[in-house]
Amino acid sequence: MSEPRIAVWHRDDLRVRDNAALAAAVADGRPCPVYVFDPQFYRSGMACDARLRFVHESLTDLAARYGDHGSDLALFHGDPEDVLEDLPVDRIYVNRSVTGRYGRERDERLFDRPDVRVLADDGIDWTDRARGDYDWSEQAEAYFERDPIRPPGRLSDNPLESETSVADVEREYGVEPEKVDVPEGGPSAGWTRLTGFADTITDYPGSIAPPAKAERNSSRLSPYLAFGCLTPRQVYRYLHRNAPAGTAREMFTSRLYWNRHYNQKLADWPGWMDRAVNPVYTGLFRGRHDPELVAAWREGRTGYPLVDASMRALQETGWLNFRMRAMCASFYTYILQCWWKVGADHFYRHLIDADAAINYTQWQSQSALTGVSPVRIYNPRKQVRENDPDGEFVREYVPELRAFPTEHLDQPEKAPLAVQDECGIRIGEDYPRPVVELEAHRERAREVFGRLADRAEEALSDPEIRRRASLSRRGGDRRDSERDETTSGGQSRLSEF
Numbered sequence: 469m470s471e472p473r474i475a476v477w478h479r480d481d482l483r484v485r486d487n488a489a490l491a492a493a494v495a496d497g498r499p500c501p502v503y504v505f506d507p508q509f510y511r512s513g514m515a516c517d518a519r520l521r522f523v524h525e526s527l528t529d530l531a532a533r534y535g536d537h538g539s540d541l542a543l544f545h546g547d548p549e550d551v552l553e554d555l556p557v558d559r560i561y562v563n564r565s566v567t568g569r570y571g572r573e574r575d576e577r578l579f580d581r582p583d584v585r586v587l588a589d590d591g592i593d594w595t596d597r598a599r600g601d602y603d604w605s606e607q608a609e610a611y612f613e614r615d616p617i618r619p620p621g622r623l624s625d626n627p628l629e630s631e632t633s634v635a636d637v638e639r640e641y642g643v644e645p646e647k648v649d650v651p652e653g654g655p656s657a658g659w660t661r662l663t664g665f666a667d668t669i670t671d672y673p674g675s676i677a678p679p680a681k682a683e684r685n686s687s688r689l690s691p692y693l694a695f696g697c698l699t700p701r702q703v704y705r706y707l708h709r710n711a712p713a714g715t716a717r718e719m720f721t722s723r724l725y726w727n728r729h730y731n732q733k734l735a736d737w738p739g740w741m742d743r744a745v746n747p748v749y750t751g752l753f754r755g756r757h758d759p760e761l762v763a764a765w766r767e768g769r770t771g772y773p774l775v776d777a778s779m780r781a782l783q784e785t786g787w788l789n790f791r792m793r794a795m796c797a798s799f800y801t802y803i804l805q806c807w808w809k810v811g812a813d814h815f816y817r818h819l820i821d822a823d824a825a826i827n828y829t830q831w832q833s834q835s836a837l838t839g840v841s842p843v844r845i846y847n848p849r850k851q852v853r854e855n856d857p858d859g860e861f862v863r864e865y866v867p868e869l870r871a872f873p874t875e876h877l878d879q880p881e882k883a884p885l886a887v888q889d890e891c892g893i894r895i896g897e898d899y900p901r902p903v904v905e906l907e908a909h910r911e912r913a914r915e916v917f918g919r920l921a922d923r924a925e926e927a928l929s930d931p932e933i934r935r936r937a938s939l940s941r942r943g944g945d946r947r948d949s950e951r952d953e954t955t956s957g958g959q960s961r962l963s964e965f
């Protein structure tokens with residue numbers, strides 16, 4: 469009897485190595501690697517063209533990696549359920565992935581089929597999501613400590629033929645990226661970045677908060693992790709073998725745990741993407757929606773140079789370091805007092821590394837919508853002084869301030885007119901005045917959150933809500949100020965788990 473044909477359906481696991489579905493298909497029959505371009509993804513407007521290009525490059529590279537093993541990746545276009553239904557295969561193997569509602573509903577329907585086998589080797593607890601407080605970090609640790617799955621040997625050729633190509637899909641959807649400095653997609657480029665990062669990891673701790681340094685010294689592995697060109701475990705294991713032990717490696721490793729933690733949170737509750745975790749904050753600031761303010765924030769015209777530089781960097785490059793993401797989210801919610809979801813969606817659309825599990829949970833956490841994370845209002849002026857003291861980042865992304873004296877970059881509108889005249893930059897004409905007044909808006913945000921605090925606490929007495937809202941850095945007291953994050957960059961260290 470001939471070997472069963474097994475479709476290996478790739479989604480956000482664009483790699484050959486450390487791939488449980490592929491390994492299982494190799495063990496059980498003849499693997500037929502497949503990718504389906506889902507029109508829903510392209511039409512949703514939730515992915516900028518640069519991210520689409522990153523995925524397409526990753527697919528081209530994945531096909532080449534299959535080529536190394538004697539096989540190929542077959543490409544299809546259409547509703548994945550229909551495409552998979554029509555494939556001339558005996559079974560379908562797929563790695564589980566953490567998705568929002570659309571993907572989850574699709575998967576639930578598909579995973580019920582008797583010919584579909586679902587693999588999950590990802591550090592996520594899929595077994596009993598309704599359970600009370602479980603120790604998610606134990607399963608994450610077990611995942612990191614297990615050896616990555618070995619790459620397959622020689623594969624049979626793929627009997628399935630592509631019905632479309634990356635070029636066809638790019639033409640159909642008019643994919644024309646405008647962003648610059650976007651990393652090349654694919655597992656090969658991911659490995660190159662990982663090996664390079666291992667050589668410079670000692671620069672990592674000092675480069676987390678300052679945005680210009682982070683652009684150079686942060687790992688920049690996030691898009692590769694988001695699309696599964698690399699697994700968190702491959703990164704963890706490679707660095708444990710090839711990077712020196714010490715603070716830098718420990719700090720970095722804690723981020724990989726965060727990655728798993730937030731994925732676990734979305735796996736537990738898909739509502740993170742569209743509903744305030746703590747119901748007391750549902751619709752907070754929604755009624756105040758001011759399109760002008762939102763546009764000023766999106767386009768980097770708020771009159772706060774570091775916010776503007778960051779928002780323009782996001783638009784231009786699709787990447788920002790953690791601190792600037794947190795500061796822009798905080799500014800949006802507390803200072804502009806706009807509804808979090810619109811801001812979170814804007815990030816999601818523009819980030820190359822957009823990961824629903826991290827983006828929306830971080831937004832809710834930075835916007836204090838859990839009721840457990842503190843109201844942390846970043847002061848964008850202080851951030852300039854601390855994290856861009858020479859104005860390197862501001863000058864790069866806000867060219868109209870290039871000639872502005874460094875000592876006034878934290879608050880350009882306060883620069884004396886003589887100074888403005890001397891450098892030829894008039895605030896209010898060449899660069900905007902602040903769109904809102906920082907201190908007054910900060911006070912108002914404190915009042916609003918202060919008024920709701922007791923009710924939010926009360927809501928947490930519901931065990932279901934408390935379970936959803938709990939993040940690993942619980943126990944952090946409510947502090948209405950910026951934390952001292954000089955060493956941790958505002959994220960937990962491994963020892964805090």
Ligand SMILES: Cc1cc2nc3c(=O)[nH]c(=O)nc-3n(C[C@H](O)[C@H](O)[C@H](O)COP(=O)(O)OP(=O)(O)OC[C@H]3O[C@@H](n4cnc5c(N)ncnc54)[C@H](O)[C@@H]3O)c2cc1C
Nearest residue numbers: 686687688689690723726727789790793794822823827830
């Ligand atoms: C509002 C907001 C939205 C965010 N949205 C995303 C997102 O959509 N996708 C995304 O990958 N990260 C997101 N982050 C987390 C973090 O900012 C990025 O992971 C990081 O900046 C990516 O750059 P890097 O790969 O150089 O990070 P490194 O510092 O080198 O970290 C390595 C990896 O650890 C993981 N990681 C780092 N920080 C976090 C974190 N706080 N939470 C969870 N995982 C983390 C990422 O996978 C990252 O690639 C967000 C943070 C905030 C505050």
